[in-house]
Amino acid sequence: MEVEYYPDQWETLSEYRRSLDYLILGQHNVYFDSVSVYSINDGDTLHRYVDMLEKACERNLCDYIAHPDVALYRYQRLDGSVRECAARIADISLKYNMPLELNAGSGVQRGMYRFPDGLRYPYPTRVFFEEFARKKCPIIIGLDVHDPRRFLDDTALMRALSVIADLDCNILEDFDLVEAARKRKKEFR
Numbered sequence: 001m002e003v004e005y006y007p008d009q010w011e012t013l014s015e016y017r018r019s020l021d022y023l024i025l026g027q028h029n030v031y032f033d034s035v036s037v038y039s040i041n042d043g044d045t046l047h048r049y050v051d052m053l054e055k056a057c058e059r060n061l062c063d064y065i066a067h068p069d070v071a072l073y074r075y076q077r078l079d080g081s082v083r084e085c086a087a088r089i090a091d092i093s094l095k096y097n098m099p100l101e102l103n104a105g106s107g108v109q110r111g112m113y114r115f116p117d118g119l120r121y122p123y124p125t126r127v128f129f130e131e132f133a134r135k136k137c138p139i140i141i142g143l144d145v146h147d148p149r150r151f152l153d154d155t156a157l158m159r160a161l162s163v164i165a166d167l168d169c170n171i172l173e174d175f176d177l178v179e180a181a182r183k184r185k186k187e188f189r
Contacts, residue, residue, distance in 0.1 A: 002026040002066060005056035021160060022181035023060035024101075027052050028070070036112040045079025046071055050085045050092075057096040060188045062183040064140055065093070068105035073122040076115055086131040093137040099172060099180075100137055103130065104160035105144025111159075124163045133167040141173050167168055 001017060009032060017023055028037050030048050040046055049071045056062050068089050074125045075082065093100050107123035120126070132139060141160070145151060 003062065004028055005052050005061055006032040007055070008032060008169060011057075013061060013150045014188075015034055017185065021063060021178050024058050025053065026066035026070075027056075032144045038073045040071045041074055041076060043063050043079065043084075046081050046085050047088075049054040050088045053159065054092050057092050057098050060096075060184050061097070063177060063184055064101060065089070066101045066142060067107065067123055067144065068100045069106065069123040069125045069128040070103070070107065072125050072128075073096070073107065078120075078125065078127045081129070082125075082127055086128040089128070090131045090135040090137050093132070094135060097138070098130055099140045099175065101140050101142040101144075102140050102160055102164060102171075103144050103170075104145075104157040108159035109150075109156050120158065121163060124160055126163050126167075129164045129169060133164070133169045135177075136170045138172050138175075139169045142177055146156055 001016060001020050003013060004027050005013070005025060027049065029035055029050060030040075030045060031039065035045060037049060040049060053065060053068065072082065089100065103122050108121045112119045112121055141157070143151065143157060145156075150156065167176060
């Protein structure tokens with residue numbers, strides 16, 4: 001199940017963690033019902049988004065981070081804050097042995113967008129994956145499809161893979177999510 005980390009929802013999140021086989025962290029808001037990641041356009045809010053990812057990982061809430069760069073959906077320029085956040089997420093991944101997802105979903109399905117700094121997909125974002133590759137973070141490929149018919153078309157997957165072309169990413173090709181979650185749940189707090 002995909003969840004989001006909110007401290008004031010901890011009791012419910014704890015129930016999910018204890019009762020479900022695995023949890024995927026897909027943070028879509030910085031605060032519960034507030035500050036959508038699809039509207040982030042400044043470095044301070046982007047850093048708060050990364051803070052939420054880190055707190056979830058510290059508590060062993062999740063078993064991988066879905067679309068770690070989703071917060072760049074409307075971010076206009078790949079600036080120093082973006083690079084800092086990419087480095088922070090890479091460090092979080094390594095510290096907690098937390099796989100990061102190359103997301104083949106909404107961020108690539110509609111094609112590239114023209115941003116002030118160039119033409120690119122909203123996410124996945126090469127700047128993030130350059131950092132993840134450099135630090136050898138574990139990467140999984142996720143088909144974030146909300147319509148089963150999308151499984152029959154590999155366009156989004158090919159677009160996502162084009163973002164990391166020529167990068168030496170640490171792709172996990174045989175990742176047993178349920179087994180990894182079983183081990184991580186022992187550390188759950």
